[in-house]
Amino acid sequence: MRLLAVEDNTYLRQEIVRLLQEDYTVDSAEDGDEALYQAEQNIYDAIILDVMLPGLDGFEVTKQIRKKGVETPIIFLTARDAVDDRVKGLNLGGDDYIVKPFQNQELKARIAAILRRSSPMSLDHILRYKGIAIDNKRKQIKVDGDLLSFTTKQYDLLEYLVQNEDQILTREQIFDRIWGFDSDTTVGIVEVYIHQLRKKLKKYAYDADIHTVRGIGYMLTDK
Template identity: 80%
Template sequence: MRLLVVEDNGPLRKEIVKLLADDYDVDSAENGEDALYLAEQNIYDALVLDIMLPGMDGFKVTQSLREKNIDTPIIFLTARDALDDRVKGLNLGGDDYIVKPFQNQELQARLSAILRRSSPMTLNHTFCYKGIEIDDKRKQVTVDGEILPFTTKQYDLLEYLIQNADQILTRDQIFDRIWGFDSDTTVGIVEVYIHQLRKKLKKYGYEADIQTVRGIGYMLSDK
């Protein structure tokens, strides 16, 4: 799963990234404008968002995302502890609120909670789509009871499709999520890996569920 940490305090930002990096893929930004640009790519599972940012603050970032129907879960991280600020943040579409200074365990627990609420992950850390089951801890794929070998990128792509089942994902969204903005390859690699997934799943009758949305991207769905 991939997170975006937005904090203008450099040492604190690095500390949070280091804390979360063992369990998640973590990107970071130090101001609201960069945060908004990254979050608009719609590739994150959650945002840890400071409110007091230079330029565009965390409230404005959240408001802009929600107006664009980007519903990525957001945990506000701020030194503000006034009730009015907490209420404003939640009313704008935030999911939780942590006041600095905080304990690392609290941030981890609150983050895990909103990810459980917003993702199809089960209590035993698996993602499921029909007869396909992904074990997020073991990085293992089981299809109709049979364990299948997957490369890292194949696994990441299948997981991303399952996390967003019945939603259209553009080629750029998939590329940015799986390969990253600074990849040396091109967006054409997405089609290659989609073909590989379909080939692996054909035996089980799931290849048709990876649908091509002409001119846009792909969607995992049986509709």
């Protein structure tokens, strides 16, 4: 799973990234404009968003991405403890609110709760599609009961497809999600890895469920 952490305080941002990297892939941003650009790509499972940011503040970032139809869950971080601020953030489309300073375990618990509500993952941290079971805690994938070996990128790609079952993912979305904005490779790598996944899943006939949407991207579906 991929998270975006937005915080203008360099030390706190680095600490949040370090903390969350124990369980997730984490990107970061230090101001509202950068946060808006990254959030609009719609490649994150959750966004941890500071309210007081240079340029656009967290409320404005939330307002703009919600206008664009991006429904990624947002947890606000702020030193503000006023009820009016909390209500405003939630009314704009935020999903939770943590007041600084906060305990690390509280932040991790709230993120886990948000992800449970917004993703198809079960309480045992297993993401399923038909006979495919992706164990998010152990980073293992079983197909029809067989434990298969996947590289990190192959694992991330299959997980992303399963998370978005029956939805079209553009090549650019997949590239930004799996390889990141600052990757030195090109979007053509997506096709290579889709081919690798199909090859691994062919024995189980799941390769046919990874559909190419010509000129756009890919979709995992049995329809």
